[in-house]
Amino acid sequence: MRLPWRRRAVAPPPTATAAIDLQPLPQADRWLHQFHLDARRRLRSNAQGGHLTRRRGESLAFREFTPYQPGDDIRAVDWRVSARFGEDHEPLVRRFEAEQPLHLVVSVDMRASMWYPQAMPKIQIALWLAEALARLTCRQRDQFVLHQLGADTRQVFTVRSRRAADTLVERFRAVTPNADAVDQSLADLARHLPPTAVWLIIGDFYQEAGRLERTLADLWRRGARKHLWRMLIDLNAWPLERAHVGHGARRLLGPGQTQTQPLFQVDAAVLDAVEARIAAHKQALLKPFRLSPQDATTWFWPENAPQDGAYDWFRHQFRQDPLLKRLFMR
Amino acid sequence: MIFFAGLCAALIPLLALLHMRKPRYLTRRVSAARFFDEVTAAENIQTQWRWTNPLKSPPFVMQALCLLLISAALVSEDKVWYTVDEPGDLHLWVWIDTSSSMATQVDGTIMLDLARAALRENRDALAQQQRRPILHLTAFDLEQRDLGHNLSPAQFETAVAALKPRPLGTDLSLPMRSRERDEGRLQGADPLVLVISDLPAPTWVRTDPNARLVWHDVGDAVANHGFSEVRAVANPFLGGQPLIEIAVHRFGAPTEVRLDLKARNDAFHDNLPIRFQADRGTYLFTPPKPGVYELTLVPEDAYGADNQVVIAVQDDAEFVVDWRHPDRTWLDQLGWQNQTDHAAFTVLAPHQSADADRQRPRLIIGPGFQPGETRIDWFREGSPLLDQVNLDVAETLRALPAPDLPPLFPVLADSNGVPWVGRHDAPTTVYLAGFPTGVGDQARLTTLLWFNAVQTLLSKGNANPLFTRTRIDAATVETNLPPFRLDLHPGEGRTWLPPQSHGRERLTATDTPTTIQRSVLWWPWLLGAALVFFALERVLAVIGGPAWR
Structure with missing residues (x-):
């Protein structure tokens, strides 16, 4: 029996997933109705979907006139236009846009650091973002694919209905972070990345540069060669954590750390140094991705967690994010 | 107890001091913790003492109360709280x-x-x-x-x-x-x-x-008749044919009682009425031959244990003694046969009493007499041991004390408590201060005491008894095989x-x-209250964890 004046021996921190009570995106989402995916990309033909591509196809949307080639349907020859070019010119054939469904693939980093800070966990914002995009995608009968990066359960899920979109929170809650499940995760993901896909990575990029990051960067670069539309959103909670740490003597506990961590005398200089170190780490981590400025954006956490919850802050970020603006057609 | 009570009380300030110990640092959980690993650690800031009012801490209050109650219990060890009548x-x-x-x-x-x-x-x-x-x-x-x-x-x-x-x-x-x-x-x-x-x-x-x-x-x-005593009255010391005295008592209304005498081998049978005088009747019976005889009183009555006697008449009337006393002068003078088996009684010195047969009558002879005046201070009147004894002559002699004398009822003793004559039952024991000695009246006195003792041992039927009585170690009646053991105890038949x-x-x-008034002390209640506070504090500590402080 412990003595009354002794503090209880501090147990290891609970698993991040157990400590955070993830909330689903509210059902009242009329504000989402103003958004409409506008993903004009070069898509393969002989597919049908809600979005037009520059691939020639059989839709009603006119694309261009091309000279007649053997095998073309004679009914597609526009005789009136061909007559304008004279008898020496090849007959011109009317070409139409092809219709293909959009694959919106969202990779969410599920590793332990994403479940911090407790006042406003990054994983909560990532969940809401994924849910919002899933609802928009399913509303337009396109395909939404959730990829859970660094999870020990099945990592890739295809969402085709609003009802399935509403169950994403359960998939998040069921996750136990496991960085060892990387290879299979990315192999599954590669199968869900057709050239018509839009790939969005959501994470905090706090992890050490390991095999996961290398494999991910490799996949990212291969996507570039396939002209895949790729986006990366960096969830940066440092401003909130910096304010939370404050100044003075501190014992700082991160994912998987216990009370045996050393004590620090924290001041502004220390925090500046840490901030610079975080920035350097992220830069080094993302360098293999060869990001262009229009491919990535960062969501900086406010210094103080919103009193009325993070949902309003999330909606604000959703509306203002330049990457998402390009994705949506208002 | 006061020391331990003070010790408990002294622990309270120490407890308060421990409650003022606070950690100097704050713990923060952040996802960027690992980026602090290049910051210099400062380990000299673990704890600090900070003045706080410990009374605001419920655990402290409970712990202090616990100690106080234990101290009070130790101090009030004998203090009565209240009394109840039971x-x-x-x-x-x-x-x-x-x-x-x-x-x-x-x-x-x-x-x-x-x-x-x-x-x-x-x-x-x-x-x-x-x-x-x-x-x-x-x-x-x-x-x-x-x-x-x-x-x-x-x-x-x-x-x-x-x-x-x-x-x-x-x-x-x-x-x-x-x-x-x-x-x-x-x-x-x-x-x-x-x-x-x-x-x-x-x-x-x-x-x-x-x-x-x-x-x-x-x-x-309750009316009852029965045998009072059945004993051999012929003196085997003198030899001759055995003679059995049969004494019968009768209580209650006069009834005709007959004595049925029968040899077990059917060689003799007699039936005769008992003549009572003052409700007592005596009959002398001479057995025609040695053997087993059954004596029965008829009719039956309320108490049947004293209505039948079985006796064994010995065929050998020769008188022998078991002489163990070191002084054998009188054995030689009397010419008695010294033999252990079938001895009438044992003659021994006081220190030999532990070795003798516990079932046989004893005659214990003390260290002897010396000339000199003494004063007889105690005598049992009517005792056959003092029959015809002149106590005036006795006061001209002085009996020597026997250091190893077993417990006896004194029959004759001097003013110093030295016994001259004593007796004891189970087995029948007679003590004499010494063998016959002296001359003249002194010789007659000591010789008379000697033969009174011998006669007592023999006349009681103790020598070669016709039957024995049930005892503590043999509490069953035995009438089939000798020695017969009968439930014929004096006084048991006195039912009137x-x-x-x-x-x-x-x-x-x-x-x-x-x-009666039963006192209820303070200390068990104080100790119980201390245990309650201790248990409560422990339960709350388990539920609340460190935050409970």
């Missing part, structure tokens, strides 16, 4: 007579059943006193048998129901001797002794009017005595308080 205990020590006479028939039942009924009656009387009876049960006849102390009523009833009369006599002094010996044995209580017997209260009961003793005589006047109880009013008396 019903007083009444230790009732019941003695029930289980001797042979308790089998006497009375109106279709036996005397022991009357004793059980009397016991129920007495318990009913006790039940009205609002005291809690604590029962102890003892059966007695020739021995005391404790059947249990602190018995519950059910156990008591069971033990009483299992009692049966035994073919033994009654030693009425057993309750007195046991009471003297067992004073304070029953948890320090002075028990009320209730003796239930078919015999009248003995005189010793009345000697101490303050004695908490009740004698309940359940006996009733009117009931004579003593002190029965004590059962309903209120000489002892019906309630």
